[in-house]
Amino acid sequence: MDNKKLIESLSPNERKIIPHLNESISEICKKSILDKISVIRSLEYLQNKKIIELSSHTKKIIEIGVNGALYKKKGLPERRLLNLLSEKRIVAIQDAPKESSLSPDEFKASLGALKKKALVELKNGKIFLNASPTEIAKKSLEELFIESLPLEFQDLTPEQQFALKGLQQRKEIVQIEEKKKIEIKITELGKTLMNANLKNQDYIESITPKLLQSEKNWKGKQFRRYDLTSPVPAISGGKRHFVNQAIDYGRKIWTEMGFKEMTGNMIVSSFWNFDALFTAQDHPVREMHDTFFLSNLKKGKLPDKKIVTAIKKAHETGTTGSKGWRYKWDENESKKMLIRTHTTCLSAQTLSKLKEEDLPAKFFAIGWNFRNETLDWSHGFELLQTEGIVVDPNANFQHLLGYLKQFAQKMGFEKVRFRPAYFPYTEPSIEGDVWNEEKQEWVEYLAAGMFRPEVSEALMGKPVPILAWGPGFGRMLMQYFKVKDLREFNENNLTKLRKKKFWI
Numbered sequence: 001m002d003n004k005k006l007i008e009s010l011s012p013n014e015r016k017i018i019p020h021l022n023e024s025i026s027e028i029c030k031k032s033i034l035d036k037i038s039v040i041r042s043l044e045y046l047q048n049k050k051i052i053e054l055s056s057h058t059k060k061i062i063e064i065g066v067n068g069a070l071y072k073k074k075g076l077p078e079r080r081l082l083n084l085l086s087e088k089r090i091v092a093i094q095d096a097p098k099e100s101s102l103s104p105d106e107f108k109a110s111l112g113a114l115k116k117k118a119l120v121e122l123k124n125g126k127i128f129l130n131a132s133p134t135e136i137a138k139k140s141l142e143e144l145f146i147e148s149l150p151l152e153f154q155d156l157t158p159e160q161q162f163a164l165k166g167l168q169q170r171k172e173i174v175q176i177e178e179k180k181k182i183e184i185k186i187t188e189l190g191k192t193l194m195n196a197n198l199k200n201q202d203y204i205e206s207i208t209p210k211l212l213q214s215e216k217n218w219k220g221k222q223f224r225r226y227d228l229t230s231p232v233p234a235i236s237g238g239k240r241h242f243v244n245q246a247i248d249y250g251r252k253i254w255t256e257m258g259f260k261e262m263t264g265n266m267i268v269s270s271f272w273n274f275d276a277l278f279t280a281q282d283h284p285v286r287e288m289h290d291t292f293f294l295s296n297l298k299k300g301k302l303p304d305k306k307i308v309t310a311i312k313k314a315h316e317t318g319t320t321g322s323k324g325w326r327y328k329w330d331e332n333e334s335k336k337m338l339i340r341t342h343t344t345c346l347s348a349q350t351l352s353k354l355k356e357e358d359l360p361a362k363f364f365a366i367g368w369n370f371r372n373e374t375l376d377w378s379h380g381f382e383l384l385q386t387e388g389i390v391v392d393p394n395a396n397f398q399h400l401l402g403y404l405k406q407f408a409q410k411m412g413f414e415k416v417r418f419r420p421a422y423f424p425y426t427e428p429s430i431e432g433d434v435w436n437e438e439k440q441e442w443v444e445y446l447a448a449g450m451f452r453p454e455v456s457e458a459l460m461g462k463p464v465p466i467l468a469w470g471p472g473f474g475r476m477l478m479q480y481f482k483v484k485d486l487r488e489f490n491e492n493n494l495t496k497l498r499k500k501k502f503w504i
Contacts, residue, residue, distance in 0.1 A: 003189075006049060007196065008203065008225035013042040015198045021052060021186050022194075043184065049227070051190040056182045060153035062164065064146060065172040072146050077102050077110035079143065085120065085129040086136050093125050109170060113142075142167055149174070242500040243384070243489050246477050247366050250386055253410045254364035257403075259388065262346040262365040269300030271334040273341060275311050276348035277425040278454040280325045281333045285341075292339040292370050299335035307352055307459065314454040320463055322454050339370040343387035344425075344470055351391065351459040351466070359464070360392035366473060375487070384474040384489075389451075390467040391460075397428060397450060400467040404432055404448055411476055417442065426468060427452050436479060443479060446471035 010018070016032040017039055023031065029039050046052045064072065074080065077100075084100045085091060091099065097107040111127070114120040117140075119131040145151075145163035153176065156164065167173045186194070203224035204211065211217045239245075251261065274286055285291070302308050308331070318324030343365045350363050365387040373381060390403065401418060408416045415435035423429045426449025433442040448469030457463040474486060481500060483489070488496070 003192070005225055006051075006189075007193070007198065008222070009049070009227045010198065011042070011045070011224070012205070013038055014046055017042050018046070018051070018190075018193050018198060021046075021184055021190060025182055040182070043182070046190070050187055051193060052187060053185040054182060055185070056180055058178050058180050061177050061179050062149060062151045062153055062156075063175050063177055064149045065175045067171060068146055068149070068167075068173040071173065076140070076143060076146075077106040078113040078140070081107070081110045082114060082119065082129075082131070082136060085127065086131075086133075089129050091127050093122070093127060096127060113166075146173070236498040241497065242481060243477065246480070247384075247473075250366050250411070250473060251364075253407060254366075254386075254388065257362075257406070259362040259364040262343075262350050262363045262387070263367075264346045264349060264365075266340055266368070266370070267294065267297070267337060268340050268345050269302070269334065270336045270338060271300070271302055271308075271311070272345040272348050273338060275315065275329075275334045276307075276352070276455070276459060277344060278314060278452055278458075279424045280315065280327070281330060282327070283424065290372055291341055292372055294337045294339070297337040299332065300337050302331070302335065303352060310458040310461075314458040319453045319457040322452070324454065341371050342369050342383075342470060343367050343385050344468070347387055347389045347468060348455070348459060350389070351456070354391060354460060360390070360394070362388075362390045364388045382490075383472070384477070386471050386473045388467075388469050391464060392467075393464060395450075395465040395467050400448060400450065400469070401430075403467065404446065404469055404471075407471070408432070408434055408445070412480055413445075413476070421447065421449075423447060423449055425452055425455050426450055432471070434476070434479065438482070443475065444472075445475050445479075 013032075013034060016034060017028050020028045020031045025036065025039060028034075029036055032039065034042075043052065043054060047054050071077070075083070080102060081096065081100045084096070096102075096111075097104060100107070100110075102110060111120070115122070119129070119135060121128045121130050139147075141159055141163040145160055145167065148160075151160065164174065202221070204218060204221050205224055240248075254261070270286070273291075274283070275281070279285065311334075312329045312331075313319065313324075314322070315325050315329040316327065346365045346367075347363070354361060367385065367387075369383045369385055370381055371383060375381065388403070388407075390399065392399075404418070405416050413434040417433050417435075418430045419433070421429045421431040429447070429449035431444055432446040432448060434445050435441075436443045446469055448467075451466040451468050453463040456466050474489065477483065477489070478486060
């Protein structure tokens with residue numbers, strides 16, 4: 001861009017500050033009658049146009065604090081005590097604070113400072129002055145330091161550093177602030193423009209309704225030229241949190257595969273969270289170190305007596321082809337309330353309401369669960385899980401593997417493998433892994449299986465093949481978004497959130 005076009009592209013604010021580019025930022029603000037933000041923004045535009053070069057560095061500035069300002073006016077506590085002693089030579093310790101107008105804390109600090117410098121001596125409950133008139137008149141390093149503030153930290157002499165160290169141990173006498181200093185280097189082009197007459201240039205900035213009302217407003221005038229090649233600040237549009245986007249995407253996958261969504265409360269009874277899923281009442285998972293039981297709630301209400309009786313029978317003596325757990329099932333234990341540890345409790349509640357004419361049926365859930373885990377990069381108190389069941393008299397284990405593989409691939413994971421596993425309420429049971437290309441390793445992402453007869457028969461009245469799975473949705477999101485710490489899901493770092501890509 002030639003100089004003529006460049007001048008035509010200058011905004012009113014840029015024109016105001018160009019004649020003062022050899023001044024400091026504060027002086028530019030004063031002479032251009034612009035606020036600091038407007039000046040800095042205009043300087044950045046001038047840098048884009050190669051008129052100036054900006055550089056910045058941060059400096060530590062030592063400023064006077066609240067108490068420091070007071071002491072600068074009245075004198076440090078040790079100076080006021082020293083002045084009292086110079087008049088009386090000897091003062092009783094108990095009378096000194098009042099006579100020197102010092103608070104108890106100030107008196108202690110001042111007495112310690114004077115003793116350290118051997119200017120006073122304590123005997124028989126009295127303070128004796130040891131200082132000569134010359135020593136009394138001489139200002140201390142601390143007094144000289146306060147009088148010289150503000151100072152740059154890097155320019156301190158050894159004596160000033162010693163004084164600062166002592167003053168920092170006392171409340172609000174000094175404070176250190178980091179200040180950013182911007183330096184302006186004027187280019188040859190900038191020097192040329194500083195000597196140009198820019199004040200008489202009057203360009204139209206924008207087209208407005210008022211401008212168009214009369215030819216007099218625009219005829220014979222020139223529009224300001226806009227440089228469309230200049231870089232502009234990045235604009236971050238509003239969007240939903242990436243975890244919520246992913247949940248919506250997971251919900252979309254399941255519905256496209258013909259599943260209906262299950263929803264329910266996060267606070268449930270032990271009956272639905274454990275008993276209905278054939279988890280024995282003495283199973284370790286039900287202990288306090290894994291589950292958040294709620295002691296301030298009354299015991300929950302159990303469902304229809306027919307289902308309760310069926311669940312009790314499944315636990316005590318078993319169902320078709322099963323011997324159960326062979327213990328006495330306690331109804332009161334099943335009434336204990338807790339925050340759900342998995343979304344599988346929704347599957348149990350859904351199965352209890354199904355009728356034979358509803359089959360075949362497919363359901364899913366995505367939701368938060370809660371466990372008393374030790375917090376680290378891969379574990380948290382909150383667990384995001386997606387749940388799925390297929391209830392179909394013709395379903396088999398091969399169908400289960402097909403559903404799991406299809407869901408994983410739709411979530412962006414091409415390589416999937418399955419391993420035998422054990423869970424109280426499924427048989428056969430498997431665990432699934434997805435391949436992490438970056439780490440070159442398999443990462444566990446789901447637990448699955450076919451519900452045992454003790455679950456299906458107790459809840460539905462007869463043993464029906466039920467495919468069930470519960471992928472750790474949070475683990476899958478860590479893989480997809482390349483999040484190395486599960487705790488990042490709950491951080492409110494706007495810079496990171498803006499950079500997170502949409503789920504595709």
